[in-house]
Amino acid sequence: MNTVGLPALGLVTIGQAPRSDLRPDAEPLLPGLRLVEHGALDEEEFGGADDRAVRRRLAPEPGEAPLVSRLRDGGSVLLGHGALVPRLERAVARAERDGAVATLLLCTGHFPAVRSGRPLLHAEPLVQHGVAALVGAAPVGLVCPRQDQRDDVAGRWTRLLPGRVSAAGADPYAPRDEALDRVAAAARELADGGAAWLVLDCIGYTEEMRRAAAGTAGRPVLLARSLAVRAAAETVAAHG
Structure with missing residues (x-):
């Protein structure tokens, strides 16, 4: 083109x-x-x-x-x-x-x-306010790249969303198959914990990872990018 x-x-x-x-x-x-x-x-x-x-x-x-x-x-x-x-x-x-x-x-x-x-x-305010408009007061599960980011990520989202927020780590930059497995596992963990919506909260997460998360967790998945x-x-x- x-x-x-x-x-x-x-x-x-x-x-x-x-x-x-x-x-x-x-x-x-x-x-x-x-x-x-x-x-x-x-x-x-x-x-x-x-x-x-x-x-x-x-x-x-x-x-x-x-x-x-x-x-x-x-x-x-x-x-x-x-x-x-x-x-x-x-x-x-x-x-x-x-x-x-x-x-x-x-x-x-x-x-x-x-x-x-x-x-x-x-990207952060664009993503956060877009998610807030879509999810309302429903509980939200956030997938972030590292386990040691969970508290910081959940804290920033909790200040914005009225519903319960939880977070789990999954590296989007791992080798492809490993990354897909990790994202799917994190999504399943969050869904099992009560999340009604999932957000892949890093620009590194792909459409393919969104499909892996949705297929495993059975929840709507929003993609930051x-x-x-x-x-x-x-x-x-x-x-x-």
Whole structure:
């Protein structure tokens, strides 16, 4: 498809771009738009002699809730908020130089202000408020990437949702079959615990993982990446 001349949506990941795992799910939701991808860690080198030093530099501070994102080679990295903000600002600036009318920050974690010259959309509020509008007071089960994120994730959602909130961990960046099994197991655990709705609360979860969760748990499953991308498309259309 020739995308020259189409309005552009910036997609900025907290890891590395391009996100080959994201495009197959995102593109059908964005007809008539050009995607501009950049990553906060595009300038970082992983896998070499300095790999450990790079990861230490990016790691969460003691007591800080960790973030997880995907690298270009399909691996993952554990990240802290403070190390990411200046890198995210540079990635957003690159997206805007490439013509992005608006940029979507592809992370459901909570961030301090990130400077931008054009509309910058944070996935977390887009996802959270979209879910809140759909589920009402029903109990909600959240699947997040790591077990040690459960308390932080559940706490942030509890402040928004009137119903009971529970969380379980399942790594979306594990090898494909392992990731599908983990997501299905987490979904089943949450459904067995009384969740009426499930939310795959990380941009790394895919449509395939949604199907695995729904098939195992027998509950409606909302996908963070779909909710965020659909809302971002509206912003581009409004500014188009």
